[in-house]
Amino acid sequence: MYAQLIRELEQVTPIGGDVELNVTSLLSFPPAIRQFITWIMRQKLVQVGNVASYLNQDESATQTMMDLLVQKGLVEEERSAAGLQYQVPVRSSRNYRVPERIWKALDD
């Protein structure tokens, strides 16, 4: 899985600027990245050690991959008392386009 992840990551366009990572965009990722990112989401926060066990890799290779994931904007780092942790920055706001008069009627 590790080799496939690296291959797929190299082809992913970085997320950043005005482009947000949202759950729907997960579906368009290549299969290994998609499964890996959703695994991290289920853990909520992961450390390199957890990821290394999951991928059956040593920590150095895993750290290289986590750095690549951060560069691509697919995970973000968080420093805590427990050390460096990673999470998936799913941040998206969704709304509906409805004529203003309908919203106004609902507000009244």
Next chain:
Amino acid sequence: MAKIISVHSFRGGTGKSNTSANLASIYAMEGMRVGVVDTDVQSPGIHVLFNMDESQMVHSLNDYLWGKCTIIDAAVDVTANLKQKVKGQVYLIPSSIKAGEIARVLREGYDVGLLNDGFQNLISELNLDILVIDTHPGLNEETLLSIAISDALAIIMRPDQQDYQGTSVTVEIARKLGVPTMYLVVNKVPQAFDQNQLKTKIENIYNCDVAAIIPHSDEVMTLASAGIFTLVYPDHPISAVYKQLAARLIA
């Protein structure tokens, strides 16, 4: 470690909320601490099954999503509402039933990522064993998020041609997102149907286990969401089916 179970269906009216409420009650009867989140912000309803009146709903999921309160503030201990002696506890996080607040959440949207943070906070702060997510039918961002972070997913469908097509979409997406455990639940099955034949047919179509076949029942219809079936009819065959489903989802 707590388990997150999402209950979803592609179409409405399949019995998601009833299934969610029954699962939560079964786990609580077994002594577990259970949270139930109504993420169906567009058409909330599960609070009715828990006999929750408006006076109990000081805050809602909407308030949390707008930053007006913490998710814990929105959690209501509805264990006493079950009107049965249960060993565990049930907390419900309802969605607002006020028209203006439903409209506001549709108009302004919200940070879907907050849902994930909220789920995790509920689990840790309330020391939950199980978190049941009652989703909105069809697919939208919050549904996808719920599916993505779930340890187990129950997909509810009826033996209806429209449900057959829609369910295949949900199954495909759940597979893409690598949900560890996924079961189909076929609800409202006419008594005339051969259950074994139906189970085999559906399992072959989706290549996914059918964990429960729930026949159409006059008792369910007559109860009309005025209570939770497995608590009102603990010895009914349908209650036994729900209990088997509950066990499989956390196996």
